[in-house]
Amino acid sequence: MRRIVALSLMSFALLAAAPAYAQIEGCTFFKRQIDVLVASGGAVVTPSNNDPAVILLSPGLGARCYAIFVANADRANRFAFSDFVKKFEGSRTDEQSGTAGASSGTTSVVSQGPAAKVLSVAAEYGAITQAVNGQVVTIRGNLAGVPSALVKHDIFPYCVGAEARNDFCAPGSMLSILRRVSLGVSFDMARETQTTAIASGAASAGTTQPVTFTANRNDISAVSGRIELWNRRDITSKAFVEKWKSLIPAAIDRSSADLLAAAGTFYDSLTMEAGFDQWRTTHLARLRAAGATRDRQQVVDALTNALRDLLTLTTDRAAVQAQADAAIAAYSRFFLAQDELLDSLNTTVVSFEYANNRPVGQPVTTDLRLIADIPLAERTKLVLNGAVTLYDNPKSIAAAGVARLRDAQVAAELDQSLGDSAITGPLVFTLAGYYQYQHSPAVLNVDPTNPVPGVAFVGLSPNASTVFTTTGNIALGQARLTFTPPGSGVKIPVSVTFANRSELIDKAFWRAQVGVTYDFDSLFAVFK
């Protein structure tokens, strides 16, 4: 658990922290136009929509930089760490506002430990996902989860390109890198006999007893991490642009509507002030005069004075400042949504995965896996896997022929989209092959006083404590058809599998399976 906390903190630490815009040139729009104005020597350019001095004095063409200037005007360090902490604390809903659990008058029955707090805050902010399967709770997330969630909740601003050097903010490029690293931890709650204490005076007979999941180190059944070693994104390809275009509405619709509203309101407030036209005329002449000197500092000073004068025009400065804050937050959410969409479209991806498994009744193993995800055509995808599984402590296993290398595996899967139909929805046909070389026997620890549920052994010595099987080759082939009924969020895979043997049973078998998976996000989206 300490590792999860440390990783979350590490992802904060990777964010830049420096004083806010000391110079207006810290904002890309201003810098770009100042460069052009200095190079042109302040000459009048016609038509005016090409004139750098005119463009600099147009809040509609650089609304983000105007908003940052206005937001920073009365605050020396707008996004200082203290501001971040204050916003974060103010936005949290997990803080125990009443007295501790066992005290009388409490509104919470069970106190939360610090580890659970970190997890619940992260889950609440959408930084990690929690999945429950039987008694196994799996928590997954990537390193960008926490900083991205803070940007989405307007606690951290997103910063653009080189601006990352000038602000306390989350750089898009850094988030993109952090998004490549994902982590997962599974807790098997069946390993622990949980006793729920009833808080004094809080629960009476017949009432529901809420229980808080308090992760315990001994409950961990698996730990995994995955890193994208290489990915490819061809933004000029027609296929990429078509896919990007088709996903824009779902991915960016809300953030772009918010941006239009927030930046639009800010723009209207600035340009509808009574003295705006006079302000532009006055400062256009001064900016051109400064440009004529080709002295960059003079242009910067002239623009800074113009922006300060613009603020003095505002009749309700506090309202405009609030609009600037809202616009900056909307920009941050928009940029984040745009980047998340683009990262989701990475085509060829090569990943490395590490997993440490601690299954009940079996020795601890480590998987090292290389995964390649290769699109072959618009509707065809190939996924390749190569992996080894190692026993963490082979010497502790009381079975003949056990070495550190437990097995090696290769697998390939070919997915072919068969298109949409009105009844079945998108249909995908999959052919998969798997080969495993079992170098060391698979081992199952047995305890006659505590038998493995659902497993019966015939002819086993009553004193046996370890069961193991033969080594050799395991081959498996599978054909699968996956239906996705339109508008349901349900996937129904139907498969037929043949294998020459399994790890524990040395016998060939055929198996037919029908499954159902449900995406609960689509269900909850109905209630939003």
Added chain:
Amino acid sequence: MPCLLKSIPDTSDFEGPSNQQVTLVTRDHIGAVLIAKAEYAGAQLVPAGQAVSQLAFDIAPGPKTLKLVCVFTASTSGVGELREDAPPDSQFLISLNGDEPFQAFKIIGK
């Protein structure tokens, strides 16, 4: 057909004949750029659930603001431009940059 919009001197705004239809298009320079949202004279110009490379609307009488939100395949590094399209004529209106996805200017219908 000649372009309808004329740049107003010393401003980033444009003027054009009222009640005439004008067509604006995006052009890509670095990556692709599309218009996710557009509002003119209080009306939404991009159909819900779409992102477009072309807008067509009638110039309203008097000063009205055109507001756009653009999306870029090159994220904040993306570059494009907004042009008026009146084949065979075409003219540059404004630059579109990924670091400033919101753009606004006035069109004054005469």
